Amino acid sequence: MGRPCALREKEVERVFSTPTIQQINSDYAEFFNLVGNNTGVDLSENGFRDITTVVDFLYIQVSYRIYYPPLPDWTTEGNVKCNNNPIIPCKDKTVYEIMKEMNDLRFYVMYNSTELHKLDGGSVLTDIGKKFGEYVAGNRSVTYNIYSAHDSTVSAVLTALQISDAKQPEYTATVMVELHKSAGDAQGHEVKVFYKPITDNSSIEEKNLPGCPSPCKLEDFLQYVKRFEISDWDKECGNNVPTTPAPPSTDSLGLTHQEKITIIACSTVVVVFCLILLIMFVRKRSSRSMAPYLSLGTGA
Structure with a gap:
């Protein structure tokens, strides 16, 4: 959120x-x-x-x-x-x-609007539905999930499920969404939703979802939360996301045009520097070999 x-x-x-x-x-x-x-x-x-x-x-x-x-x-x-x-x-x-x-x-x-159901509480419900599907499919490494959230998130979930009492949730209010084996179907599963508005007493409320009284068949619950799925958050929200520039083209060696120019420039500098050193060395050797002989004189 x-x-x-x-x-x-x-x-x-x-x-x-x-x-x-x-x-x-x-x-x-x-x-x-x-x-x-x-x-x-x-x-x-x-x-x-x-x-x-x-x-x-x-x-x-x-x-x-x-x-x-x-x-x-x-x-x-x-x-x-x-x-x-x-x-x-x-x-x-x-x-x-x-x-x-x-x-x-x-x-x-x-x-409380279709868009806000999807953008707020819907993301939590989508995740719950996904985990239920994974569990039934055989991935049972996780059997209990806890979502720690603010009262605003609890309100968003209740409203998305259309079971809100139109009140600010008490602090520590808890929504429980449980997956059960179906009583009359060995292969079937069903979902129960409970709401504990306050922890000061043992009061707990079993909730009926619209069109799916408790216990709600898992297939019906998954169909209900499917409406909240968002595949691309920025696209759904209409966010102005900066366009990622296309990567520069490269040659067969994986070098871009700019990289090739840089390499050529550096190579030219190195070659020129080596030529200067070579010229200085040659000139120094030449000056030594051409030094005049000392005159011994003849005496008077």
């Missing part, structure tokens, strides 16, 4: 610009102004989209039961004005409760 994707950015921009979301931004304009004034975070452009910047810190404090310091006083105030928005009613709710409800819906909206 962290890889660059132009299509994903465009799709996220689209889902946060729908009339429904814009109506929330309009109805809660005064609310976003209140939050912004108390935090310094600018929520004027798209408060619904950006509210997670604020609420995440508070949610961590509440989730981990960090009672000191307590939540800021302004987050526990009520009487919030929201123009009776039908999607997120504000009556009898505190500022924090409204922010949390917005963030829950935001997690759902963020991943």
